[in-house]
Amino acid sequence: MNSLNKTITRFLLEHGAKSPVSFHMPGHKGSAIYRENGYGEFLDRIMDCDITEIPGADNLFQAEDVILEVMEKYRKLYCSKETYLLINGSSAGIIAGILATVSKGGKLVMARNCHKSAFNALSLGDIEPVYAFPEIVDEYGILGEVTAEEIERCIIENPTAEAVILPSPNYYGILSDIEAIAEVTHRYGKTLIVDQAHGAHLKFFSAMEGCEEMRPAEELGADIVINSTHKTLASFTQTAILNVMTDRVNLAVLEDKLQVMESSSPSYPLMASLDINASLLLEKGEKLFGEWIENLEWFYHEADGIEGLSLMKVKGMDITKLNMDMSAYGVDGNQLEELLMEKGIFVELIAGNIAMGMTGIGNKRCDYEALIAALKEIASKNKLEKREKTEQPRALTRRLLRKAVPAERESVHIDEAEGRVCAMSIIPYPPGIPIACPGEVLDRETLDYIRARKRANEKVIGLSSDMHILVGK
Ligand SMILES: Cc1ncc(COP(=O)(O)O)c(C=O)c1O
Known part of the structure; x- marks a missing residue:
């Protein structure tokens, strides 16, 4: 070429x-699943499918026709009250879900291991986070489930918090007890958002013999559940769905936030892949x-x-x-x-x-x-x-001291950052969970962890190529 x-x-x-x-990712693993199931023509003519909102093509932000039909397929599949198609990934759904359920300047109980999109919603909505800390799986040094007790502690200490968000399953596939968390959240009159980005398949697995324990948040009382269909199912990268399960969610407000978070030129090939994914699930x-x-x-x-x-x-x-x-x-x-x-x-x-x-x-x-x-x-x-066994950095388990988010910022070398207040999220990728957030005081263990991730040649967003970090002045 x-x-x-x-x-x-x-x-x-x-x-x-x-x-x-x-x-x-993605879960489709290439063209075979489309070709073998009768969707080869779509792949062959994908550029012809790349159109805009001409008559008959409907509109993602006011769906009445062919897009509505796909939303209905998902409503049926996940038994939801309403399902929205997302073309900016679960990230867009998570941000819109938070902005639709927490007032500007309000409080949100969030798992400290939430995806960076949840942290981005904080600055967009001027929202104050209340961190719920996940358990540690000691044997592997990784973050595990978030317990209902931890969520209840956060709510009791912060009764004005309006909503709760956590990822379940987390990146490793560890599920939290959503039924118990939903019970606690609703007992205190809050809204529960579950970031099920990694679990779009759970609904279907739990229906299969031997997998009954892998239950989806949709069946366990969550109000909003966001699924990255692209991660484990068959739609294209960047596609996802947001399921609304209860009346606690104001749909008009949510729809407004969704249109804020998504491109005004939603890709038809992406939306068509959500359509094909739904048909595959329904029929095959x-x-x-x-x-x-x-x-x-x-x-x-x-x-x-x-x-x-x-x-x-x-x-x-x-x-x-x-x-x-x-x-x-x-x-x-x-x-x-x-x-x-x-x-x-x-x-x-x-x-x-x-x-x-x-x-x-x-x-x-x-x-x-x-x-x-x-x-x-x-x-x-x-x-x-038999190699020498290497000591691996463990999951960062410390709870960093928090101060106000700095109004003025400066860039310092990582070796000079100890004790300074972080002014920009520092995010190893994957998994895209901030290791330090704005307002958190950088301690030696955190900085050592960041250096170790960099030495392992991993991407660390928020750390410049010359090892500088933005901190408060
Ligand atoms: C736990 C979690 N939530 C949300 C997301 C964002 O999903 P998407 O890539 O569909 O925007 C990710 C991405 O990897 C993730 O790991």
Whole structure:
């Protein structure tokens, strides 16, 4: 292809040509799921589908026709009161959900491990956060569930808080007890928003034999539930849905906030992929989820037989996340990722000793077979070589001291930032959860953690390439 030296397009074409095995987002895992299920023509003619709001094409922000029909498909699938299509990801739904339920200048109880979009809503709505701290899974040094007791503590200490938001499942697939959290939230007259970005599939898994415990927030009393259908299901990246489940939500206000947060030129190919995803779920859901579960069962069975490989198991886990740990051989998460990449297998997230593979509706048995074969080979090689075990940075568990968000800011080198008040969110990516937020005092452990993430070659948003951070003057 001409004039594509080192460009995005060249990269995408070359990467795709290598037939990589994807255990990362998006959930469709490539064109096969559309082609095999009768949607190949849409892919072949995708540019012809890239139109604007001509007559008959409806309007995302006042849906009355073909877009409304897709919303209705989702209403049926998730048994929601109303479902909105999102083309700016769950991020847009999370921000709109918060702005629609918390008054300007009001208080929001939020899990400290919320996605950065929830933190962005704070500054947009001049909202004061009340942090609910997740439990720590000690064995793995990662953040776990948020308990109903912790939410109740926050509400009792802050009775004027108007809403509660938390992610469930979290990035690793750990679910919180949404039923208990909804009970507490509603007992105090607040609104519950669940960021279910990583759990769009739960509704369908919980209906399958053996997966009944993976219940979706839609069935557990949440008022607003936001699902990234692109992460685990079959719609395109950037698409998601927002489900309203109860009358506690003012739909007119929510719709207004949604149109604020989304492009005024919503992409029809994106919306069409939400349409196709809904049709696949309605018409082929049982088959697709049956195969997905069978493949997972096969994977867990085979993985069990690999000496030195352990898979993180925490009560109430979403089984679609493969949290692989080979630290028994001194292989940490980053090294495991690299070893898998050498075999053309790409995972989603690294956390300490864990490399997390995100499965999706589009993964085939051959993907799981490739992963098992690679893990077996890594295990047998490293059994002989046995590396030095490396100490991994653990999840940051400290509660940082909070002060007012600085009005004036300056940039300082990370080595001079200890004791200074953070003036901009510092966000390792993934998972996109701020390690320090504006107003929090940067302590040595936090700064060491940021340095370690950078040394591991990870993206840290908020830290400049010359290792500077914005702090209060
Ligand atoms: C917990 C959580 N919530 C929300 C989001 C945002 O989702 P989206 O990429 O669909 O905007 C992410 C993104 O990774 C996430 O991890």
